[in-house]
Amino acid sequence: MSESNHPVDLKSSIRTCIMVFAVVFIATASMIAVSFSHVGGWPLKVALILAIAVVNAFFVAGYLMHLLSEKKLVYTVLAFTVFFFIGLMGLTVWATNDFPTGTLNH
Amino acid sequence: MDIPYTVQVRPDTGLYNAKVGIWLFLASEMMLFGGLFSAYILLRVGTPPGEWPHGWLDVRFGAFNTMLLALSAITTLLAWVACKVGDFRKFKFFHACTLILALSFLCVKMYEYHDKWIHYEIELKDGRIADGHLVSRTSDEVVIEGRYVTDKKDLYDLRAQKNLPHDEIRIAPSDIVKMQNYGPWHNTFTAIYFTLTGLHALHILGGCCVIGYLWGPGSKMWKTDHERFTNRVEVSGLFWHFVDLVWIFLFPVLYLT
Amino acid sequence: MQATVQEFPPYREGEAHAHEAHGHHEQPFFTKYIFSTDHKVIGLQYGFVSLCFMLFGLFLMLMMRWQIAHPGVPVPLFGPLLEKVLGQPAAGGAISADLYNSFGAMHGTIMVFLGVVPLAFAAFGNYVVPLMIGAPDMAFPRINMASFHAFFLGGLVMLVSFFIPGGAAQAGWTSYSPLATTIPTDGQAFWLVGMVLLITSSLLGAVNFIATIIQLRAPGMTWMRLPFFVWAQFVTAFLLLLAFPPLEAAGFMQLMDNVAGTSFFLPTGLAIGGHMANVSGGGSPLLWQHLFWFLGHPEVYVLILPAMGIVCEVIANNTRKPIWGYKSLVYSTLVIGLLSFIVWAHHMYMTGMGQKIATFFQATTMIISIPSVIILTCLFLSLWGASIRFNTPMMFALGFLPMFGIGGLTGLPLGLAATDLYLHDTYYIIAHFHYVVAPGTIFALFAGIYFWFPKITGRKLNEFWGRVHFWCSFIFMNVVFLPMFTQGAKGMLRRMSNGGANYSAAQVHNAIDTLPGSVMEMNTWILWGAVALGLAQIPFIINLFWSIKHGEPVESDNPWGATTLDWQTPTPPPHGNFATEPHVVRGPYEYNAPGHEGSFLPQSDPAVTPTPHAH
Numbered sequence: 001m002s003e004s005n006h007p008v009d010l011k012s013s014i015r016t017c018i019m020v021f022a023v024v025f026i027a028t029a030s031m032i033a034v035s036f037s038h039v040g041g042w043p044l045k046v047a048l049i050l051a052i053a054v055v056n057a058f059f060v061a062g063y064l065m066h067l068l069s070e071k072k073l074v075y076t077v078l079a080f081t082v083f084f085f086i087g088l089m090g091l092t093v094w095a096t097n098d099f100p101t102g103t104l105n106h
Numbered sequence: 107m108d109i110p111y112t113v114q115v116r117p118d119t120g121l122y123n124a125k126v127g128i129w130l131f132l133a134s135e136m137m138l139f140g141g142l143f144s145a146y147i148l149l150r151v152g153t154p155p156g157e158w159p160h161g162w163l164d165v166r167f168g169a170f171n172t173m174l175l176a177l178s179a180i181t182t183l184l185a186w187v188a189c190k191v192g193d194f195r196k197f198k199f200f201h202a203c204t205l206i207l208a209l210s211f212l213c214v215k216m217y218e219y220h221d222k223w224i225h226y227e228i229e230l231k232d233g234r235i236a237d238g239h240l241v242s243r244t245s246d247e248v249v250i251e252g253r254y255v256t257d258k259k260d261l262y263d264l265r266a267q268k269n270l271p272h273d274e275i276r277i278a279p280s281d282i283v284k285m286q287n288y289g290p291w292h293n294t295f296t297a298i299y300f301t302l303t304g305l306h307a308l309h310i311l312g313g314c315c316v317i318g319y320l321w322g323p324g325s326k327m328w329k330t331d332h333e334r335f336t337n338r339v340e341v342s343g344l345f346w347h348f349v350d351l352v353w354i355f356l357f358p359v360l361y362l363t
Numbered sequence: 364m365q366a367t368v369q370e371f372p373p374y375r376e377g378e379a380h381a382h383e384a385h386g387h388h389e390q391p392f393f394t395k396y397i398f399s400t401d402h403k404v405i406g407l408q409y410g411f412v413s414l415c416f417m418l419f420g421l422f423l424m425l426m427m428r429w430q431i432a433h434p435g436v437p438v439p440l441f442g443p444l445l446e447k448v449l450g451q452p453a454a455g456g457a458i459s460a461d462l463y464n465s466f467g468a469m470h471g472t473i474m475v476f477l478g479v480v481p482l483a484f485a486a487f488g489n490y491v492v493p494l495m496i497g498a499p500d501m502a503f504p505r506i507n508m509a510s511f512h513a514f515f516l517g518g519l520v521m522l523v524s525f526f527i528p529g530g531a532a533q534a535g536w537t538s539y540s541p542l543a544t545t546i547p548t549d550g551q552a553f554w555l556v557g558m559v560l561l562i563t564s565s566l567l568g569a570v571n572f573i574a575t576i577i578q579l580r581a582p583g584m585t586w587m588r589l590p591f592f593v594w595a596q597f598v599t600a601f602l603l604l605l606a607f608p609p610l611e612a613a614g615f616m617q618l619m620d621n622v623a624g625t626s627f628f629l630p631t632g633l634a635i636g637g638h639m640a641n642v643s644g645g646g647s648p649l650l651w652q653h654l655f656w657f658l659g660h661p662e663v664y665v666l667i668l669p670a671m672g673i674v675c676e677v678i679a680n681n682t683r684k685p686i687w688g689y690k691s692l693v694y695s696t697l698v699i700g701l702l703s704f705i706v707w708a709h710h711m712y713m714t715g716m717g718q719k720i721a722t723f724f725q726a727t728t729m730i731i732s733i734p735s736v737i738i739l740t741c742l743f744l745s746l747w748g749a750s751i752r753f754n755t756p757m758m759f760a761l762g763f764l765p766m767f768g769i770g771g772l773t774g775l776p777l778g779l780a781a782t783d784l785y786l787h788d789t790y791y792i793i794a795h796f797h798y799v800v801a802p803g804t805i806f807a808l809f810a811g812i813y814f815w816f817p818k819i820t821g822r823k824l825n826e827f828w829g830r831v832h833f834w835c836s837f838i839f840m841n842v843v844f845l846p847m848f849t850q851g852a853k854g855m856l857r858r859m860s861n862g863g864a865n866y867s868a869a870q871v872h873n874a875i876d877t878l879p880g881s882v883m884e885m886n887t888w889i890l891w892g893a894v895a896l897g898l899a900q901i902p903f904i905i906n907l908f909w910s911i912k913h914g915e916p917v918e919s920d921n922p923w924g925a926t927t928l929d930w931q932t933p934t935p936p937p938h939g940n941f942a943t944e945p946h947v948v949r950g951p952y953e954y955n956a957p958g959h960e961g962s963f964l965p966q967s968d969p970a971v972t973p974t975p976h977a978h
Contacts, residue, residue: 108499109498109499109500109502109504109579110499110578110579111578111579116578119577119578121578122578123502123503123574123578123579124503126502126573126574126577126578127502127503127506127570127571127574130569130570130573130574130604131566131570133604133605134566134569134570134604134605134607134608135608137605137606137607137608137609138608138609138611138612139612140608140609141608141609141610141611141612141613141654141657142612142616144609144653144654145612145613145616145627145650145654148647148649148650148653149627149645149646149647149650152645152647153645157645289623290619290623290624290625291623291624291625291626291642291643292643293626293643293645294625294626294627294643294645294646297616297619297625297626297627297643297646298627301615301616301619301625301627305615
């Protein structure tokens, strides 16, 4: 017996799936709307679009991958991965943007 | 010799082996696409202002592909649920849908790639640039459907420009300085676009092979060890969901920003 | 410390599986030796192939050292062979500059990715880890087999690259762009394809190791009862799992630069040979460096952690007392694993980084030296009050300690940005990292070979020739690498095919800070040290093959009197490893436990329960 923590049945799974599909549809539509709108400069637009994408991903991962009900071990592995992912992105971008622009006295 | 916890879960972790394995593999895939996304960020940030393309990709195709993939993720989950409740025919139905949706995604992608492949930027001797889709190319003349620009910068932001001309342009080969299509070599945007979506498409193909195997010859295991088979469906489903997750970020990053 | 036995359902019933219902007693040759899924066979496959690659890497090094000491002079003995096999680059039997560069790049690549990592992680790990945790095999035997074949294929691609027009990769083992894309040889593309195959092999292996250690520990084998070697392999596997993929991504991108004309790493305005390069530009050479070193730094911990694990096992066994500070060792290893991901840019201090980011990486680099020192200290302290048995594995393990000490300490001026600006890309760096890997890791690997040989073959390696191997290797390693610290501090740069002659006082007159004659002379000393080091491996190779059939047979399954589960199996362990499922009742290093007869208590011996004692 593999998964014994919650019983699996087709009807409730279909309901969950419809909910996730609706979320994906709405998220996609919102991102497109933000992208074509004139809310502000590109940085704000990009931040907003990525935020919607993260929410979208949360639903797909949480419900379709059952991440919301996963075991501690999986959470631990993913937590470290996310930490290193952020390290890779963040430190590389910081390193590219931090460089000397002049000598000591000028 | 039997390896323990292939089907039964190990009490202290609550997981069977393949589930541990697939999450570890997905963690490494997160770092793989992370490397590519960090390349995207660095390349974009390093581009002089106004020279990063906008609007080169058709949002309609991207959005349609997003919904195709989301639907396939759902059918993948339902295929696993069908296995759990013992309904083999529903499993076959749902995963057949998954495969059809995936192949449709790849077809749309191929069309998009083709569109870029036949899109040419032609530098002319008089300093103008002709830009458009190739109609025909012979030794006497090159015919494209597009427009002329005088400044290369006008080619980058298609979102800001409305109602672009789409005329037939005939060019004599002797007037051409350089003729290059919008392949990966064209600029860093196309390079990272083809690489990111290409690697993603390879993952879709790989996923299709695995799911196709489980749908076809591999489904024999349903009769001999249906729990182990269900686990295989679950594990391959997790991979498929991850591939969908990557696209959930690829689409906005490449098409919308 | 009363330990509880985990309540697990038995995963197998019954007795020895000599003739189970599986029906395969005698497997055909191909299934048994080439396409085996048995972790022990795979471990030996990795071991044999990686040792061959290490020998080849040694040969490349000897060719280079000759050229450094005698620039332009045909290589004795091997010159004609090189010319015959490689043609123009080895014209007249001398090593041309391009050939030197390709030997340098491939020596590094082969030693790291085809030699040390497969031996330390894949070979020892595959053979020993399932035995040590009481498992019948790895969690995914077929993936294990795939991992070996990917490794083999990757190695083949690397070897083949020597024979293509233009020769093998020549841009260093670090393959920096734009050089790596502009060198007119396909060898760079071969290198990248080989690397993708090797990375795939490592990823498959890493998944297997982690899943096995988490899921297949025998009942009673709690995390804090694991032998330290298993902890070391566990953290190493995580490093491989999460650090390699960005390099794989970068490898794809550089491959596309090479064959598809993209400009991921090629900057705008690139000129080659006086002409503007026909590429789109807009790329970033620094991006390659970041992605490479994101792996590159965890990679060095991949090189050292399994070695520390082996040394710990050998020391515990030959001091006949528990390791000092087991918990410190474990926590230090975990901290090293975590921190190793955020120190990488200390390899890039010379790229024009700003002060803030340089300080960040300097700080994390300094901090990561602390757990490394803790580990070395625990190993040193384990010797205090011990009854040391000076057999060959112990000699190598003891030799490891000061050598790794030197290697580690000489890393400190490299971690500090201010001093690294001077020392970067000099021979000081070469000395530092070779001390850690060569008399460091490789000594530990030798210790492991001498230690586990009896379990694999039922015979011991010859003790006398083992000591000859040890003393000669120890002395000549130091003859080769110690002078390099001086050379580097004097300013001798890396990767100079004529040994720095262009910058020597003999050739450059009336200039300050040229390389003095004393420093140039060291090249000759180093050459003879290297030759002697190479010759010192011959008794080892002969010993290895001879002892398989003619070595002194061991009288028991546990000739070293070891506590860990790998020594509680038959010799050699059969398919499935354990006759009955082991039940672990105590920690890994119960040597000379007070109140008990005998000098050790095996981890799984249920007949005797230890009296609780303070740790």
